[in-house]
Amino acid sequence: METLLKRHIRDVPDFPKPGILFKDITPLLQNHDVFKKIIADFTKRYENEGIHAIVGIESRGFLFGTPLAHELGAAFIPIRKKGKLPYKTVNVSYDLEYGSATIEMHEDAIERGQRVIVIDDLLATGGTAEAACKLIEKQGGKVVECAFVVELGFLNGREKIKSPVHSLVKYE
Amino acid sequence: METLLKRHIRDVPDFPKPGILFKDITPLLQNHDVFKKIIADFTKRYENEGIHAIVGIESRGFLFGTPLAHELGAAFIPIRKKGKLPYKTVNVSYDLEYGSATIEMHEDAIERGQRVIVIDDLLATGGTAEAACKLIEKQGGKVVECAFVVELGFLNGREKIKSPVHSLVKYE
Numbered sequence: 384m385e386t387l388l389k390r391h392i393r394d395v396p397d398f399p400k401p402g403i404l405f406k407d408i409t410p411l412l413q414n415h416d417v418f419k420k421i422i423a424d425f426t427k428r429y430e431n432e433g434i435h436a437i438v439g440i441e442s443r444g445f446l447f448g449t450p451l452a453h454e455l456g457a458a459f460i461p462i463r464k465k466g467k468l469p470y471k472t473v474n475v476s477y478d479l480e481y482g483s484a485t486i487e488m489h490e491d492a493i494e495r496g497q498r499v500i501v502i503d504d505l506l507a508t509g510g511t512a513e514a515a516c517k518l519i520e521k522q523g524g525k526v527v528e529c530a531f532v533v534e535l536g537f538l539n540g541r542e543k544i545k546s547p548v549h550s551l552v553k554y555e
Numbered sequence: 556m557e558t559l560l561k562r563h564i565r566d567v568p569d570f571p572k573p574g575i576l577f578k579d580i581t582p583l584l585q586n587h588d589v590f591k592k593i594i595a596d597f598t599k600r601y602e603n604e605g606i607h608a609i610v611g612i613e614s615r616g617f618l619f620g621t622p623l624a625h626e627l628g629a630a631f632i633p634i635r636k637k638g639k640l641p642y643k644t645v646n647v648s649y650d651l652e653y654g655s656a657t658i659e660m661h662e663d664a665i666e667r668g669q670r671v672i673v674i675d676d677l678l679a680t681g682g683t684a685e686a687a688c689k690l691i692e693k694q695g696g697k698v699v700e701c702a703f704v705v706e707l708g709f710l711n712g713r714e715k716i717k718s719p720v721h722s723l724v725k726y727e
Contacts, residue, residue, distance in 0.1 A: 393641075393642060395641040395642055398641040399638075399641075405641045407641045407642055409632075409633060409640070409641075409642070409661060409664070412621070412624070412630065412631040412632070412633070413608075413630045413631070413632065413664065414630070415624065415625075415628050415629060415630055415631075418621075418624070418625065418631065419625065419628070422625060436585075441614060442613060442614035442617060445614060445617040445618050445621075446617050446621050446631070446633070447621070449584070449590075449617075449618050449619070449621055449622050450621050450622045450625040452584070452587065452590070453587075453590065453591065453594060453622040453625070456587050456591070457587055458584065458585045458586070458587055459584040459585070459587075459590065459618070460581075460584070460585065461581060461584070461618070466571075468581070469565075469567040469570040469571070469577045469579045469581075470565060470567050470579055470581070489581060492581070492585065
């Protein structure tokens with residue numbers, strides 16, 4: 384599985400800024416056999432875990448999150464950058480390398496006691512995912528696991544996240 | 556179907572600016588029975604149309620586009636705002652009420668002759684969807700239809716789009 388996925392992840396040098404080797408996941412979406420395998424893999428992992436909701440982080444987390452929610456028969460809940468969600472929100476701020484960022488969720492998105500999977504395309508430093516977990520727990524949700532397609536292991540993001548972490552592809 | 560969906564679309568006054576009544580589609584995602592019905596409806600409409608790719612417009616188009624591509628066994632291709640896609644892109648600019656906007660697609664996303672559905676959550680003035688169609692046709696793709704969950708009929712966006720248009724819910 385990991386070898387197959389790595390063949391469909393494209394390295395783009397110097398994006399979004401010089402010196403960064405970006406992992407482009409769009410070829411995974413373009414090949415429907417590969418995309419189906421990804422969704423099937425996540426579905427199998429979570430189908431007997433009593434998951435109420437998949438929380439997807441804007442915007443590449445949406446790409447994997449809604450098909451997974453659809454397969455599991457779970458709710459899908461978007462987490463977005465500040466100011467993007469229309470209704471009343473709760474938010475969490477977190478530090479970035481330079482400055483800070485704020486993410487939001489609708490205040491009625493999670494019900495107390497719900498079991499939730501957080502999903503995003505890529506785990507880098509883990510700041511956004513850990514902030515997402517805090518937001519969910521603040522609303523009384525339980526983060527069963529944070530799931531990623533790609534993990535940049537050399538950035539040690541996994542250590543920043545208090546919930547269990549799962550990824551399909553790891554770069555060391 | 557339309558009545559069911561309307562019960563799960565939330566009106567948010569004065570978003571994103573005063574005087575606009577925003578149609579919030581997040582409750583449709585939160586109720587998995589309703590979400591399944593939406594995806595099933597689109598799937599039934601397109602399953603015998605020889606569709607190669609679903610093109611989703613950032614970022615709410617991603618929410619409906621990947622589950623539909625997954626069901627149809629089609630490729631998923633994202634269209635994003637300028638500067639967001641990592642690899643080489645083609646782009647189209649279009650006029651907004653004030654100023655202009657540019658959207659992009661990866662240059663190798665569409666193959667000549669491919670049959671494509673453009674999807675977004677909502678049809679307002681139609682500017683972005685028509686720009687998306689131009690981008691696809693520029694690459695040799697054929698837009699079979701532009702599909703929306705919600706259509707704001709009173710903005711006449713349908714008239715701006717040269718390809719066929721389909722929506723599940725219409726507000727007059």
